[in-house]
Amino acid sequence: MNDAHSGRRNEPAAERLLAHYRTMARIRAFENAAERLYNEKRIPGFVHLSTGQEAIPTGVCANLAPGDQITSTHRGHGHTLAKGGDAGAMMLELFGRVGGYCKGKGGSMHIADFSIGMLGANGVVSAGMPIAVGAAHAAKLLGRETMVACFFGDGAVNRGPFLESLNWAAVFKLPVLFVCEDNRWAATTPTASMTAGPGIAARAEALGIRAFSCDGNDVAAVDDLAGELARKVRAGAGPLFMIARTYRWSGHTSADAGAYRDPAEVARAKEDDPLERTRQQLMGLGVASRDLDGAVAAAESEMAAAIAAAEAAPLPAFADAFADVQDIGAPKMRAGAPA
């Protein structure tokens, strides 16, 4: 198995950080594009943006091997890209076109790529958590030496499946790294106002799962912590838990202007931009600003090309709505299909 974390000890810090910067720039460019496309009414539905949270999936997934798996959330674009997903197939899905990751049946909230171990974004808060422990349970049952990183938000800690999944993973000593992306907002409510007790870490610790926190806007800190925890999970330590503190720049959905938030709070958060912080760190390590500008330009042109390809792609055929429901008792195509 390819242990990304132990392998990187020989990797120069600047090179690894620059790779992170490229990944974060791709996520930022994708989210900016998705937001623009929504505002211009060029894509159907809604999108949940992870702008400002790019360092967390980047730092975590850098420590996963190709055979490792992740579960995601409704705010999942960054997870898919960081795990190695294809921005073109993601964009096609946002447009609901042929060639999209879900053939136009899922949209932003259900993007998955099982070929890279991305087991799906999910429209229900905390719903990825039991699926993550189940994937880890299957790995254990089948004797696979893979692990699962389970992404969820701070809002998820008030749902029952959070408790059930953590307990399950601990009881069965499963190889799961729980990653709480604490962006401080649960839909339009400040999470702290609705979360009793001493905090998220205490909930994990109460179940005997060691919990660690880091600055989720510092990709090197996320990378270091995730690397250490992933190594322990692989070594058979059972589940571990990390909390990465960040902030959700956008509203809950693309339709939510977030007017319930103090503009000063949002402005302060944007000053703590994970991309800008990484850029400063890289320049301190001697990386030229033109290389960093080049990474951003490459990400933006990748997304522009993805948009152009998606807009040119065909829409799915009416009959496709009836495919992939089930093998037994599959639906019959209804009469009256439009020409």
Place this chain on the structure above:
Amino acid sequence: MTHLSMTEAVRTALAEEMRRDATVWALGEDLGRGGIFQQYKGLQGEFGPARIVDTPISEAAIMGAAVGAAMCGTRPVVEMRYLDFTLCAADELVNQAAKARYMFGGQARVPMVVRQPTGLWGNCAAQHSQSLEAWWAHIPGLVVLTPATPADGYAMLKAAIRADDPVILLEHKELWGMTGAVASEASGEINAVIGRANICRAGGDVTIVSWSKSLHACLDAAALLAAAGIEAEVIDLRSIWPWDRRTVIASAAKTKRLLVVHEAVQDAGFGAEVAATVAEETGVRVKRLGSPRIPVPFSPPLEAAFRRTAAEVAAAARTMFARTPNSSS
């Protein structure tokens, strides 16, 4: 051909499938001690605690972990203990298991079985006695099976384990002790039980469609009707989704009368779907007999208000021979 109880039949089926396929495993509460109905008795001894898995009382995690494990190369058999507890795992069943394949554009399969001990049994009152096959039939992506005999219990559990779809197996609690002949799987019955109804008794005067425990009341009712000179054709639908429209429609078209009987609440029950389909396709007279729309009560005389008897089935069938203003016959 051997003679087995329902409990023995389904236990044999699971053991045979687990011997055949190392990716099959079962998970649920108290399975190591045999499960509360002893339908897993002795299996942990043979297959070990990693494949007959005792779990916490965490229905959402049982169901959700099974979804994840099913999408990642295994075939979990989920035990819900009582159907009613499935409602603690409704998101995992309805929003995840049933929809994963479709939402992800066909990338995933969710080959899992969800066993739900169903129906009236032992005065268990409102939260341990329900029949909710109509709920599951309403959800695209799910297969719903309701065995009424040990032979079908055996074949259906095997077929469910081999299916690549999520399959709900509704096992009626009053049928655990029922005995009957069970054909070995070499008979070819394994795949014939899904989507194919079984004509249990032939008759030309009225078609009675039922499933699960209620089937047996209908067979008793047919004997009562025969004594009164009415020959009922009794059909065990046995597979709720998919269901055997062809057999039911053909029978109703022949007898010109359809009565659907089930233990679930009559209103918006699956009988309504069967009756409406037959009415649309044939125009024959249809009638439903289900339970009243009340929670299942505890005290025996109250519980009796929920239970439909053979005499009531026979009486309902007889009303279809009376001339009424809406009668077409």
